[in-house]
Amino acid sequence: MIGILGGGQLGRMLALAAARLGMRSHIYCPDPDSPAFEVTPHKTVAAYDDEAALAAFADAVDVITYEFENVPAATAEFLAARKPLRPGANALAISQDRLAEKAFLAAKNIPVAPYRAVTSTAELDTAIAELGLPAVLKTTRLGYDGKGQRIIRQPDEAAAAFDALSPKPLVLEAFVPFDKEISVVVARNVAGEVRAFDPAENVHRHHILFTSTVPGDIPPGIAKHAAMLAKVIVVALDYVGVLGVEFFVVPGTERPSLLVNEIAPRVHNSGHWTEAVCLTDQFEQHIRAVLGWPLGDTTRMADVVMENLIGDEVLSIPAALTGATQPHLYGKSEARPGRKMAHINRITAKT
Amino acid sequence: MIGILGGGQLGRMLALAAARLGMRSHIYCPDPDSPAFEVTPHKTVAAYDDEAALAAFADAVDVITYEFENVPAATAEFLAARKPLRPGANALAISQDRLAEKAFLAAKNIPVAPYRAVTSTAELDTAIAELGLPAVLKTTRLGYDGKGQRIIRQPDEAAAAFDALSPKPLVLEAFVPFDKEISVVVARNVAGEVRAFDPAENVHRHHILFTSTVPGDIPPGIAKHAAMLAKVIVVALDYVGVLGVEFFVVPGTERPSLLVNEIAPRVHNSGHWTEAVCLTDQFEQHIRAVLGWPLGDTTRMADVVMENLIGDEVLSIPAALTGATQPHLYGKSEARPGRKMAHINRITAKT
Incomplete structure (x- = not known):
């Protein structure tokens, strides 16, 4: 039984991946209308500082993970004292504080603005x-x-x-005059094995991720360097699970360079393309890591553009499902403006 | 809300596919220990002839499907009078009676032994x-x-x-001295659109499916003919959903020929490879059809061998998960001899 803090689409997709690996999931979320509650019979509806509910949750599960980096530090410590919390409290503490994150990265010689x-x-x-x-x-x-x-x-x-x-x-x-944003989803397991997915080129719209394209228009040297930096980060954090790393590609006089914009200690929106075209997707990879299993093969079988459907855009489904598309809807009851409702992967033959 | 009769691994995988499409699933199964009960909070534990339970189930859902062909005819009729039952009672009646099935196929000029x-x-x-x-x-x-x-x-x-x-x-x-067994998983939706997955070559062990290999060692003309026959069958049945068709490849003096061994009005064990390497897998395809949605693209991105893990063989996981493998465990509580516990897809580059 895997305990998952947070009942949004990421928690839901983690629970679906856990089910494919034969596991049961227990979702903990204060919102009674959480979409992840629809994919398992095991749930707790309680505040993140409700110690009685947290203790019962910890008793009911074998290992605990989360879908969002803003798990309160006290909650993380309370749970980590009772069951393995993966990724650990240290990764949470660093990634939920922009200043701590930059200090950590700079101390490891990872370039930041x-x-x-x-x-x-x-x-x-x-x-x-x-x-x-x-x-x-x-x-x-x-x-x-x-x-x-x-x-x-x-x-x-x-x-x-x-x-x-x-x-x-x-x-x-x-202010960094960057060319583009790219991201790398990387995983590290209990045994220390590390694997990265191919980097994605990301486009935002109204400050929300709009598309992730793989392969992106990224020089091979930059792609390799991004994967290497992502691996350095999970090793430096003694990390277990999937981590998303956002980079800016900054033009230079001789060649472009990379800056880390931010890290997210969880599965990442810019990794949703992996579900459509990779041997192992980011959700299964996270669950494998959290379970102490070997990591999966991240080989990409096709090219892909992931597009987020925000608010009413989800109404384009099912009509938009023509051609080589793979949709994933989050089962949210209300399509509020700005709310991530679904994504579509558009797939083409590997170049 | 999709109602699913049967709580085994096929019902479970259908519910997981429904969740990816944003749908909720309600599982109906007499066995309180059904693995599909672990992937949705909505369930009915009751006999298939419990009319009060069936009526409440029908009230709770929008459309009804099933994971097994032995749904009693009276159950199918009772439910079909209340909510759309897809595939329909006709497909059930034919496929659960070997004699009716052969008579149907023979009447449509589909070759049978x-x-x-x-x-x-x-x-x-x-x-x-x-x-x-x-x-x-x-x-x-x-x-x-x-x-x-x-x-x-x-x-x-x-x-x-x-x-x-x-x-x-x-x-x-x-007794037909056949060379090998192949199978085709085919789908038809409400609009009459028909799509088949690539044929698989199947090997059995102790009368239970052991491996499905795609592409199989199948002459191209035979593969095309099998897909065509499968399409003829779903059209002749006015079918909605995924159907599995098992064929014998029979050697001939000039060229081999095909006989239909049996049809199954449901997702099929020999189609589990589609989850690992196809743009749309058989489970999503079935749910799309049942919902009245467009069918998905069945393009295969890689070569694959699906292997069933029976009984204790599931204990090879997670250690066996090295290389380009994608596992699917069914979450069954007890690994009894002969019980299908999981499958592994072994993936190689497309030839």
Whole structure:
């Protein structure tokens, strides 16, 4: 029995992958309308700080994982004291704090954009003086899909940006004129085995992932370097499970280079293409790792473009399912604007 | 909400495919320990002739399908009067009666082995005189995995074979010296669209499917002819869903020919390879058809050998999961001898 914190589409897809491996899943989520509750009879509807519910959940399962990086630290510690928590509390602590994440990466010589911690407008002024403008001011916690950040183009925008963002502290990042975003989904298991999927080229729309294309238009040297950096990160974290790494490809005078934008200690939206065309997909890979099993072969059998369907776009299904398409719908009851409802993989022969 | 009769591995894999399409599944099965109960919170544990339970089940779902051809006719009629039953009662009636199936196929000019209906030892003697020996005496109903049949090699074995088999009536089939068994999984949807997967070459062990290999060692003309015959069958049945067709490849003086051994109105063990290497697998294809959706693309991306793991063989997992393998475990609580516990797809580059 695998315990999964979080009942959204990622938890749901993890539970489906666990079922294919003969496992049962127990979903823990405060939202009684969670889509993952529809794929297993075992659930807990409770807050993440409900210690009685957490203790009963831990008793009911053999190993615990999660679908989102914002599991509260106290929750992670409480559970990790009772059952194996994979990935571990350390990966959570680092990835849910943008400042801790950048410090960790920089300490391992992983390239990140220049940044400064900002706890006051005075520190923000100093940071702007050091990094220049434009720059991006971000919350260190709870940011996602473009939320929790402001671009500062002129010095007189700084105070308003500082006031607008919460929770504090913040981090100022130098604005990087990148060519494109790519990502690598990488896995490491209990035995220390490490495997990466092919890198994807990602396009966003309204700050939400729109498409992931594999193979992307990525120089081979950059693709190899991205995979290597992703592997360095999971080894440095002593990580167990699947991790998503987002990179910026930055043009250079001689050749482009890579910066890590952020890491996510979980299966990743930009890895949904793996389900359609890889021998092992990211969900099965995560479950294999969490179970202490050998990792699966990540070979890609075809080329693919994954497209997210947001809000009403899901209504294009089933009519849009012509040609070489593989859909995955999340079973959400209401197609609210901006809500990820489904994705479609469009598949073509391998180039 | 899709209602599924039967809670074994096929029902489980159908429910998992339905979940990927955003659907909910309600499993109906008399066995409280059914593996399909672990992949949905919606279940009914009741006998197939429990009309109150069947009525409540029909009320709870939008469309009904099944994982096995031995759904009692009265159950099928009861449900079909309340909600769409796909495939329909006609396909069930034909495929659960070996004699009706052969008569149907013969009437559509689909080649089958010579056969005679046998309701008495006198009829058996006449049938033996007409078809010759060896021949195979089979029950018309409830036979599977080699159960419910006897080979008769000498006339003096006839009476004992007749007495041993039940339920009556029986059918005597001429013994066909076939080269190999192949099978085609074919689908037809509500709109009448028809698509077949590539034929598989099947090897049995102890009368249970052991491996399905795709591509098999099958002459191209035979492969095309098998797909065509499978398509003719689903059109003739006005069928909605996935159907498995087993063929014997019979050597001939000029070229080999095909006989239909049997048809199964459901997803088929010899189609489990599709999950690993096809754009759409047989489970999703069945759900698409049952929902009235467009059929999916059946393109195969790689070569594959599917191997069933029977009884204790499942204990080879996870250690056996090295190389290009994709496992599927059924989550059965007890590995009894002869019980299908899992399968592994072994994948190689497309030839």
